[in-house]
Amino acid sequence: MRHFDREDEWEEVEADDLEAQLSLVAIVGIEDPVRPEVPAAIAKCQRAGITVRMVTGDNLTTAVSIARKCGILPPAPGSTHADGSVAVPINEHTRNQLHPDDSSATGDISEYDAADDDDDDDDDNNSARASPQSRLLRRAQGHLHQHAGTFGQYNTFESASHQPDNGPPVCIEGPEFRRRVLDASGNIIQAEFDRIWPHLRVMARSSPQDKYTLVSGLLGSRLNTNPEVVAVTGDGTNDSPALKRADVGFAMGISGTTVAKDASDIILMDDNFNSIVKAVMWGRNVYDSIAKFIQFQLTVNLVAIITATLSAIIIEKSALTAIQLLWVNLLMDSLASLALATEPPSEDLLKRQPYGRNKALISRIMLRNILFHSLYQLGVMFTLIFVGDKILDIPNGRDNSDDHAPPTQHFTIVFNVFVLSQILNQINARHIHNEHNPFKHCFNNWLFLVILAGELAMQVIIVEFGGRAFSVTPLTGMQWGFCIVLALFVLPVGALISWIPVGILPKRLSIGRKPPTKDAEGSQWRKLWFRSTKRVQTQLRVVHALQDNLYRHRHRVSETYKALRRASSLRRDSGLHQQYQQQ
Incomplete structure (x- = not known):
């Protein structure tokens, strides 16, 4: 700002002198603030084992500042954490404590410099004849290096271990990233890329091709x-x-272009990062629901098949009739799948590491639960079949091999205990991650409790009123109490099974661990198929648009013709009326 004594004095000043004798009044900056929910969402991702990387076209200083506010990078030294503690830089002693076996972790370079010592020497020799812009950039780098704390020190990527947690995070610029990981032909140097990506957190001044390169390198890595x-x-x-190349592409529903939405797998309708966390939570919940149902279904089928087969061989009569097995199949397939699939997602899903691509569909924990639950239930079933009549002092049902003989209380109790055990075992099947409390979050799912109560009610109706149709006979109150108590033992037994070490089962018993093989030819055919299908769909849309236009044109012509006919008829009627009046 410049002050003039007279209002028209500025008109007397030469144009070249207008910008002289100015006073600085204020400096105004425009900031696009981070959404309040983003830092918490990124913290949830990090706890869930998800590494969040930021790829932006902004300069490095802006990118680092935004990454710190989001929580992608730790706070700058001297700033205050959310818990009130003060952030401090990682010095040499602290780095040695964090990485005592990593001798290269003490390598201290900036991401603007190459990892080779020769490049650093060249930069020092050329600093004197650098341009003003270069000197300004170097001063900014020095300031960033001095105050960035953890991010003023970067790994040299020469570490023998390439685990993601080995060494400090790295911020890099797009040109430097391309110089490191791409050869002269533009192909990825996978060995060099594998040195960088475990530590990479922020990429600034990047191009869309850099994002595609980062995705391709991560998918091709085998570290x-x-x-x-x-x-x-x-x-x-x-x-x-990049959206098409990734395993999962998230497009913005509000600010995203149509091309980005078509290339993505999921569209965020609110353009909110927190929606990604919800998608992760729901995705893990769906996977766990499938695993829960598989665990429960295999337990039921194993017990039912072995019970029916061995009883038919030993006593020449199946302990479970065909109608009873149909009811069990309906109960376990439809109602149980509905009960286990409606489990709402919880925050606990974000407190464990994600599943890998090669994870077995049936883990060793699930196999342990299936085997030991089946052994316990089989022991109960065969105990009831062979000595249950003596325990309860009821007539023996084993000798009643005639198909037309009336049902017995003995085998009714066997069937009732089996079904009640499976109904209560659904509570155990809700946990596939070695949880010891079977009732954890059980009362948060009201639909599960309703289905459980409905199954119990239907079982009571079948036993009391099923008669010959289900080969059952009504039970007394004492017999019902015996069945319920015996079935309730499934819950404490399940808690005890959860304490059995999984290591007793070899890893080879896991089912579904074989990694998927990539069929290049099949993949190419699929691409051609989808491309051809897309073209056909586009052509059909064009044809439908032309048909709609033609239909609307015909409709307009028809309406015009009808209007003309009505006008002609009105003129004719008017002429006839005038003739009648003249006569």
Whole structure:
């Protein structure tokens, strides 16, 4: 600002002198603030074992500042954490404590410099004849290096161990990233890429091709036993290759382009990062629901098949009739699947590591639960079949081999205990991660409790009123109490089974661990198929649009013709009326 004594004095000043003798009044900056829910959402992702990386076209200083506010990078030294503690930089002693076996972790370089010592020497020799812009950039880098704390020190990527947690996080610029990981032909140097990506958290001044390169390199990496599962967010047309290449592509529903939405797998209708966390939570919940049902279904089928087969062989009569097995099949397939599939997601799903690509569908924990629950239930079933009549002092049902003989209380109790055990075992089947409390979150799912109560009610009706149709006979109150108590033992037995070490089962017993093989030719045929299908769909849309236009044109012509006919008829009637009046 410049002050003039007279109002028209500024008109007398030469144009070249207008910008002289100015006073600085204020500096105004525009900030796009981080949404309040984003830091908490990123913290949930990190607790869930998901590494969040930011790829942006902003300069490095802005990118680092935003990453710190979001929680992708730790706070700057001297700033205050959410718990009130003060962030401090990682010094040499602390780094040695964190990585005592990593001799290269003490390598201290900036991401602007190459990892080779020769490049650092060249930069020092050329600093004197650098341009003003270069000197300004170097001063900014020095300031960032001095105050960035953890992110002023970058790993040299020469570590022998490539685990993601080995070494400090890295911020890099797009040109430097391309120089490191791409060869002269533009192909990814996978060995060099594998040195960088475990530590990479922020990529600034990037291009859309850098995002695609990052996704392709992560998918092609084999550092970990389980290959990485990559998800990408994007809103622009240039992001569509990366969205298509990733395992899961998230497009923005509000700011996203049509091309980005078509290339994505999931569209975020609110453009909110917190929705990604919800998608992760629901995805894990769906996977767990499938695993719960498989665990429960295999237990039921194993007990039912072995009971029916061995009883038919030993006593020449199946302890479970065909109608009873049909009821068990209906109960276990339809109602149980509905009960276990309606489990609402909880925050506990975000407190464990994600499943890998090669994870077995039936884990060793599930196999342990299936085997020991089946052994316990089989022991109960065969005890009831062979000595249950003596325990309860009721007539023996084993000798009653005639198909037309009336049903007995003995085998009714066997059937009743089996069904009640499976109904209560649904509570145990809700846990597939070695939880010891079978009732955890059980009362949060009202639909599960309603289905459980409905199954119990239907079982009571079948036993009391099923008669010959279900080969059952009504039971006394004492017999019902015996069946319920015996079935309730499934819950404490399940808690005890959860304490059995999983290591007693060899890893080879896991089912579904074989990694999927990539069929390049099949993949190419699928691409051609989808491309051809897309073209056909586009052509059909064009044809339908033309048909709609033709139909609307015909409709307009028809309406015009009808209007003309009505006008002609009105003129004719008017002429006849005038003739009649003249006569």
